[in-house]
Amino acid sequence: MFGKIYNIPRLQAWYGENDAKYSYSNINLSPIPWTKELLEIKAKIEATCNTEFNSVLLNLYRNGTDSNGWHSDDEKELGENPIIASISLGQERIFQLKHKVENTKIDILLENGSLLLMSGTMQKNWKHQIPKTKKPLNSRINLTFRRIYT
């Protein structure tokens, strides 16, 4: 993603408008075209969030072993203070926030059908993660709608 290669402990797919692409080292990566179902969800999320998205990163957390380590979504393609709308489907998982300077940590339970909106200076000031757990968990699908600036 975004010019870096990761060996990630989950499955990902990237959908969106043809121009929501990014390039590095003469490699141009293009998203998979929108499906009807993703466009229906996108329209509802855009109306709720009063903003427009041109791409969605889908994550499949197959079980408790799948995870997403501490990070901020602060790549330059996302612009200043990105708005990212995160939909959770299936297994609920703990979403953790950690302030980059202060010693503040917040746990949020991401329930089936929930919408988490990340905006403002959240990516500048906070990191987030989905930790692994030893509990036997079912799979969670996560849709994160984004705007990529090119």
Ligand SMILES: [Mn+2]
């Ligand atoms: Mn993230």
